[in-house]
Amino acid sequence: MRIVLLGAPGSGKGTQSKLLIEKYKIPQISTGDLLRAAVAAGSDLGRKAKSAMDAGQLVSDDVVLGMIQERLSKPDARAGFILDGFPRNIPQAQALDAMLARLSQPLQLALLVDVDTEVLMKRLTGRRTCSNASCGAIYNIYFSAPKSPGKCDKCGSNLAHRSDDNENTVRSRLQVYEQQTAPLVSYYKAQGKLRTVRGTGSVNEIFKNVTDIIEVQMRPLAAAMSAAQAAAAKSAPPKPAKPAKKPAPVKAAAKPAAKPAAKPAAKKPAAKKPAAKKPAPKKKPAPKPKKKAVKKAAPKKAKKPAKKKSAPKAKKKK
Numbered sequence: 001m002r003i004v005l006l007g008a009p010g011s012g013k014g015t016q017s018k019l020l021i022e023k024y025k026i027p028q029i030s031t032g033d034l035l036r037a038a039v040a041a042g043s044d045l046g047r048k049a050k051s052a053m054d055a056g057q058l059v060s061d062d063v064v065l066g067m068i069q070e071r072l073s074k075p076d077a078r079a080g081f082i083l084d085g086f087p088r089n090i091p092q093a094q095a096l097d098a099m100l101a102r103l104s105q106p107l108q109l110a111l112l113v114d115v116d117t118e119v120l121m122k123r124l125t126g127r128r129t130c131s132n133a134s135c136g137a138i139y140n141i142y143f144s145a146p147k148s149p150g151k152c153d154k155c156g157s158n159l160a161h162r163s164d165d166n167e168n169t170v171r172s173r174l175q176v177y178e179q180q181t182a183p184l185v186s187y188y189k190a191q192g193k194l195r196t197v198r199g200t201g202s203v204n205e206i207f208k209n210v211t212d213i214i215e216v217q218m219r220p221l222a223a224a225m226s227a228a229q230a231a232a233a234k235s236a237p238p239k240p241a242k243p244a245k246k247p248a249p250v251k252a253a254a255k256p257a258a259k260p261a262a263k264p265a266a267k268k269p270a271a272k273k274p275a276a277k278k279p280a281p282k283k284k285p286a287p288k289p290k291k292k293a294v295k296k297a298a299p300k301k302a303k304k305p306a307k308k309k310s311a312p313k314a315k316k317k318k
């Protein structure tokens with residue numbers, strides 16, 4: 001499952017990402033984490049990134065993509081990945097697509113966790129955090145207010161309102177997000193890879209919708225994979241050493257196999273049709289030979305083999 005996650009600050013996509021990691025056993029690839037790790041490890045890319053950052057510049061897309069590619073080569077990313085926070089613009093999205101195409105691992109899904117701006121405003125500006133560092137409880141004055149205003153339910157300490165959670169700052173952050181993300185939404189929509197999930201309701205409700213989307217998105221691939229595995233299993237018998245590897249996945253292949261068997265049975269009724277259309281004899285005068293000659297000529301012939309030759313003659317009379 002190769003996913004790009006899109007969603008505003010406060011959309012809850014981080015929570016959904018964690019749940020996806022648990023359920024599908026795929027890593028989340030965060031470019032921030034990759035940068036820190038590469039710099040700490042002193043790799044080639046890490047040194048390039050560090051020199052850019054030391055010079056107060058943005059790390060180039062090439063370097064970031066190189067780090068993502070390295071990350072994808074690790075075993076835990078074989079079953080897929082979740083990209084969060086990258087790409088942020090169309091050139092990055094295009095470069096990512098090109099890199100994934102080279103790896104034959106194209107993106108399968110761009111998942112947008114969509115939440116109305118006014119709800120995001122309340123989620124972000126309403127946030128209050130317990131000032132007691134060893135407690136750190138989080139509240140929201142709109143959605144999960146403390147019992148006593150400004151006081152932590154758990155430890156009684158004062159609740160703090162982070163300065164970057166004020167309305168103006170939040171609104172401009174959301175505008176920046178909107179400007180960045182709208183083109184990406186269009187980009188992935190045009191590719192047919194965009195799916196949107198409403199980011200309101202309980203975490204579990206949202207996650208149910210997310211996994212429903214993923215299951216649907218994965219179905220064609222799963223079918224293709226099981227077909228490939230079934231094909232592999234068929235070719236395997238001559239070589240007794242290999243079948244042990246892939247016996248279980250063949251389950252899904254049983255469905256397609258059932259269809260061909262049903263078809264022969266369906267053909268039988270065709271023979272009965274001519275018999276059912278007995279009204280034809282009543283209208284022997286051949287008033288409507290044009291229509292019937294075309295559609296029913298064959299059945300009539302079958303019933304009365306002796307008159308086969310007479311039918312064509314009737315046509316000629318007209």
Ligand SMILES: [Zn+2]
Nearest residue numbers: 130135152155
């Ligand atoms: Zn507290």
